[in-house]
Amino acid sequence: MPKHAFVALVTCFNEDETINYEATRAQVRRQVAAGNNIMCAGTNGDFTALTFEEKVRLTEEVVDEVAGRVKVIVNAGMPATFETLKLAREFDRIGVDGIAVITPFFIACTQDGLVRHFSTVADAVKSPVYLYDIPARTQNHIEPETARKLAGHGNIAGIKDSGGAQDTLEAYLEVAKDVRGFEVYSGPDHLVLWALQNGAAGCISGLGNAIPDVLAGIVNAFNAGDIPEAERQQAIYSAFRKDLYALGFAPAMVKRSLYLQDSSVGASRQPALLPNDEQDEQIREVLRRFDRL
Template sequence: MTRNAHVALVTCFNDDETVNYQATRAQARRQVAAGNDLMVCGTNGDFTALNHGEKIRLIEEVMDEVAGRVKVIANIGCPATFETLQLARAIDGLGLHGTAVITPYFIACTQDGLIRHFSTIADAVTTPVYLYDIPARTQNHIEPATARVLARHPNIAGIKDSGGSTETVEEYLAVAREVDGFEVYCAPDHLVLWGLEQGCAGVVSGLGNVAPHLLAQIVSAFNTGDLETARDAQEKFAVLRVDLYKLGYPPALVKRALYMNDPSVGLSRQPALLPDAEQDKAILAILEARGLREG
């Protein structure tokens, strides 16, 4: 199996907080040039700050930009099944590799409720559905037994695990071994190589926005059997993660680090991170120390 890396693409904003579609397309081009696939409207794409129409247009713009050169997965998960279903139908037929459906947030769900939620979406569209588990943010967790039930749905292609628990990833991988065609994507950036070694189909990375070539190197080296290069790149990626994420909320720090190199990405919608001189100084020092300062 050839593994791949999807970068959870940032959403760029203008000074008035409207979406900057052209700058977002430029970021998509940058990732394609590095050899990475994409995830649109993910956690690092500020999806919770986007409205229904903006999500649809963002997905359309990115799909038009990449023109089939890479695989694109779009997160369409909303708190309610009703709106998630609307989004799923609106982007069905765009040629996406898959739609990621994050677990409902704010609404506490039973495991049966999660089965109904995901099955309803998968029943309604032809685009393959990927379950998206990030319990620290949504407070809802897809239990491995629930994943086992959902994996047998003919239009559910896999799961994106963003929980950070190696035990849970291993349990999802056990499901993948039982159900042919069910893929597991590992998300935490410190587990990229570990996930590939365990049998994950690929990774989804937010930090890849800042260091796209480093992420691509981990995956390409693994695919060619050059584990020494893969381990070296993973170590550098993990150190970058520790240094950057200790400054605050990871998606906000990814966006700000990217802004240091390319101001066209803009700020995030409020009440997200605002510029801070001391923090910016620390981010710049990290980028320079890791050879990631551009311009």
């Protein structure tokens, strides 16, 4: 089976912090042209800053722009199961290819609580549901054994691992080996190729907003059996990640690096980090180093 690259798409904003839907559509077209699939309303899409109604419209706009050319996954995860369920039903109505559900945040959950949360959502929609683990941001971690238990649910299709720990990714991949139809998507940008080589169905990457061709290059080369080329592209991707993320909070650096290439994406809603002139110049230097400016 071919592997798939998804970009955790940025949400574009106007100067008054309203969503710029046309600029967001332009970013969708850019990613489609590169050969990448789309995840919207994720961490890199500022989902915590979006209202319920905005998430629904954003998803409608992205699905309409894609027009079936690539796959669209959208994140419905919120702290309460109640709102997560409402969002998931709306996304199901729109007709997405998958619904990601980030672990609840702010509310401390037991593993049994996570099983109830994810199962309730998966029971209520037709679209396949993907678990989304990013404990550094939510403080709730999906233990591998919990993932194994949830993998047995008929409508839970896989997991997006954004924990950054290779041993956890390995444990999720073991679940995928044992449970037919359960897919693992890698989130850490430096592990894209490693994950593909070890059984992942693909990756979901925020860094691909800034250099979409390199992300697509890793996956396309792997699918073609050209491992030296995949390794070359991964080396570029990892080096760009290291240099850019050294400058600050990763999603903010990705958004700003994209802004410096195309200002139509706008800044993020406050209180997100606003880079200063010195930091902008450091980001520009990274972009120049990788021939992006």
